[in-house]
Amino acid sequence: MSFLAKNKNDIIYVSLLLFSVAISPYYRSVTSIQIKKWVGSLIGILLIIIVSGYNSLHPIVSGLLGIGAIKLFTVKYCHTVTFFFMFGHLFFFRLADNFGLPLPSGQTNLIQMIIVFRVVGVAFDINGSWLAIAKGKKNEYKDKTGRYSQDRDDDFLEIIQPSVVDIFHYTFNYIGLLTGPYYTYRTFDDYFHLPFSKCVDCFGFTINTLKGVPVFISLYLALSNIWPLEYILTEEHHNRNFVYRMFYPWILFAAFRQRIYSGMTLAQSVCTAAGLGAYPVEGRNRTSHGPTVGYLKLKQMSEEQAKNVQYDFKTVESMDLWGCETCITMRDSMKVWNKAVQYWVATVVYKRFPFTPLKLHAALFISVIWHGFHPGYFFCLYFNPFYLLAEDIYYKLYYKDATGAKKKIVGFIMWFLRSHSESYQAAAFLLLTFDRIWIYYSSMYHYWYGVWLVFLILGIILKQVHNLKKSKKDSVETKKDKVN
Known part of the structure; x- marks a missing residue:
């Protein structure tokens, strides 16, 4: 019972992530784009309420006001206004106890952080796409033979101008809402309109991604219980020899990494199970950005063609676990x-x-x-x-x-x-x-x-x-x- 009480919030959070993984194949199978968007947003808001309770007002209200700022101000200023508003609310959110309000939980804080990223991110995408076109940074992507001649895409190839409802769905969709990963509005929009999520082996990618989670959780529980963080502040620890004290943070950081690996891997599995972030490997996909080469060509790919290409989920890959260690x-x-x-x-x-x-x-x-x-x-x-x-x-x-x-x-x-x-x-x-x-x-x-x-x-x-x-x-x- 003491273990459950000590790790109550983590258990709830992991359970919600596993729930999100479990429902994602069903979510992916929804055929109507509008119904699919609304279902994703309603699940997202439901998760916020389950995790945050009364404090769910913070991410929901700030998200809605941030969307309002994007649409209320012109393209020239919407990104700046939205940035300062969302981070201003983040200050208020984190100092709520100074205003007589209950301090939100760590889990609510994670959701608020993702909401900030999404709302500010789409505002900058809108502004950036218009700037790129206005300044003539958009290049021609076909030569005289009709082939794509550019080796690497510009950051913005098309005008990004989503409606209020579309930004709402992007902000509150349950995929990645609990702990990331961050993905751009372009990736979100492609998920509904391009055939890739229907053709990729989501089950295979998800199983391959999830297989390390039991190891990460086991290592985290073992390390954090044998070598707890609080011990570093005790007199007993201070009386240990210097070499022991010098290397104690190695164990603390190792335990912390396992916790992060667990959360990030589960979050990525939500994306792979739903098919969000799947792109053909020929796009040389990069985390959060998506395809970096030939994006406009990929958008023209038919569903029949999409069935015969190789995919990856690098767009939603938050951690290079082996790279972190080596x-x-x-x-x-x-x-x-x-x-x-x-x-x-x-x-x-x-x-x-x-x-x-x-x-x-x-x-x-x-x-x-x-x-x-x-x-x-x-x-x-x-x-x-x-x-x-x-x-x-x-x-x-x-x-x-x-x-x-x-x-x-x-x-x-x-x-x-x-x-x-x-x-x-x-x-x-x-x-x-x-x-x-x-x-x-x-x-x-x-x-x-x-x-x-x-x-x-x-x-x-x-x-x-x-x-x-x-x-x-x-x-x-x-x-x-x-x-x-």
Whole structure:
């Protein structure tokens, strides 16, 4: 009973995700587009009410008002107004207890986060598509022979101008509503109007996606119960030897990854079971974006042709699980971790932010406040650039051009340092509040920040020495060429 009480919210959430997976084949079989859209939205709103109860007003009302902002303001300003309104409500939502309202649950918070992404995302898509056409960025996709000559599509190929009802259905459709993944309005619209979901082997993809979930859940339960998070704050932990305390966050982060893997995999399975996000592999599909090559050609594919092509669900693939565990650098780790969120932040914030020197900081700031206002998120996410400064230097000096055994040894060292840095930062992400973070980091003498600084200074010196040696070598070779 204590186990059920402790994990009540997680059990409810997993059950709702499994329910969403189970009903998706039936949802996919609905033939009428309008009925299918309404059924998806009604299921989505029902899930919000089950998860949130009274607090369901937050995601529902904010979603409706956000849709209103999109339609009330012109294409030129709708994305900006919608962005500030949705994030403004997110502030209010997270500080509800300061206004005499009950603080929403973590599960409601996840739904609100997805609603923000969808409403803001479609507003930016609408604005971006009109800008692309107005500025003449749309290229001709056929040469004189009638073949598609462009190797890679532009971001926007067609005007995106959904109706109020269509945005409503996109915002509240149950697929991906509980915990993602984020997909664009274009992907949502294609799901209803293109034949791919009818032709792909949804059952096979879903079974293949789900098979790792029992392992992830088992590992999470085992690790989190044997090595609990709260132990890191106890006097007993502080009295353990330094090496034990140094590696304890490795276990905490490992348990956290299994939890994320479980949720993301189940969420992706909802998409695969419904057929949403299925595209022919020839489109070179990318997470959240969909096809990156020949999209207009794919739209012309008949149902008979669609039956004879190979498909993937990369459009709704949030996590590269193997990449998360094995990638060498933090830069690569950031690319394979929660790719759907990375895509949204890159397209909505990084690419569209008007001041180039501040693009990275703007993207990091929005990513942090989207996750929440806890200091732990700032400690975890905002220190990544400082680690990357040092990592990039060592990568170029010792790994990039290395071969054989040297490459393997340097690669292992960089993997270890990347893993250790992420684990150290993850401790702050999990502890959340400043006082709890300070207790743990103080018990560790804040050592990893010192290590980062030493690595960076040493790396800068080694880079200067390397450049000096290279310039001398080039000078000698130039003199030899003149003599010859």
